[in-house]
Amino acid sequence: MASAELTPALIERLYPGYRIEPDGQRDLWEAVYPPDDMVYALSVPGLDLACDRRFMVDRPSELPAHLLQLGAGRRMLLHAMHSVVDWLAFAIWDDGVLVRSLSLSPGEGIMENIGAPLPFEESYWAGAHPVEPMPGWPAEGPYPLPFHPLDLGEEALRHLFGFVLEGRPEPNDVPAHQIGLPGFxxxxPTGAEQAQREASLQAARETMGQPRFFQYRDGRMVEVSLDDL
Incomplete structure (x- = not known):
């Protein structure tokens, strides 16, 4: 199969029964968090890569079975982060067998921790990267985790995929801005996935507390009312 055919064929395998339409292109740095119903992917000999928010599951061990089957005889990696809730998840399967999975956030704690920590994790668990209080913000107690998930997430992204989204690039990092991924x-086609997504969003709106507003005054952040803004 020619290289130009590999990526569409990968999408067909990832989403059996779905309606698939080619839709533009983004570079890897931009493609990692696509809009709903968009997938950016690349397939070349020896490597399949897909960016889709459908893969952002709280517990990587619950990834759908048909996706794990695609990793038979290969190493499969998953990485997901969400900065709004400081959430990180990553996982590694070897020939379909889960060997490492971690999912955690300050709000939910450790949701999944399977397998031995990888070498790049060790200093984080050892307390070498504590979250320091932000100057000026009101004290709300110590950070509930021994490190910030997004800090470890960037480290995991570099070690597993060879590039970072934030922080200082290193000489051997993959030039993510220079790698184009076709979009789909x-x-x-049944509309069930879209309806479930909207229902989940509505449920989140109903349980969400009232927004809080802060302003920087006299060297510190103070909570204010909407009328004060």
Missing amino acids: RVTD
């Missing part, structure tokens, strides 16, 4: 609009 991938939709559930």
Whole structure:
């Protein structure tokens, strides 16, 4: 199969029964967090890569079975972060067998921790990267985790995929801005996936507390009302 055919063929395998339409291109740095129903992917000999928010599951061990089957005889990696809730998840499967999975956030704690920590994790668990209080913000107690998930997430991204999204690039990092990924609009023709997504969003709106507003005054952040803004 020619290289130009490999990526569409990968999308067909990842999303059986879905409606698939080619839709533009983004570089790797931009493609890691696509909009709903968009997938950015690349398939070349020896490597399949797909960026899709559908893969952002709280517990990587619950990834759908058909995706794990695609990793038979190969190493498969998953990486997901969400800065709004300081959430990180990453996982490694060897020939379909889960060997390492970690998912955690300050709000939910450690949701999954399977397998031995990888070498790049060790200093984080040892307390070498504590979260320091932000100057000026009101004290709300110590950070509930021994490190910030997004800090470890960038380290995991570099060690597993060879590039970072934030922080200082290193000489051997993959030039993510220079790697183009074709885009595909991938939709559930029954509409069930879209309806479930909207229902989850509505449920989150209903349980969300009232917004809080802060301003920087006299060297510290103070909570204010909307009328004060």
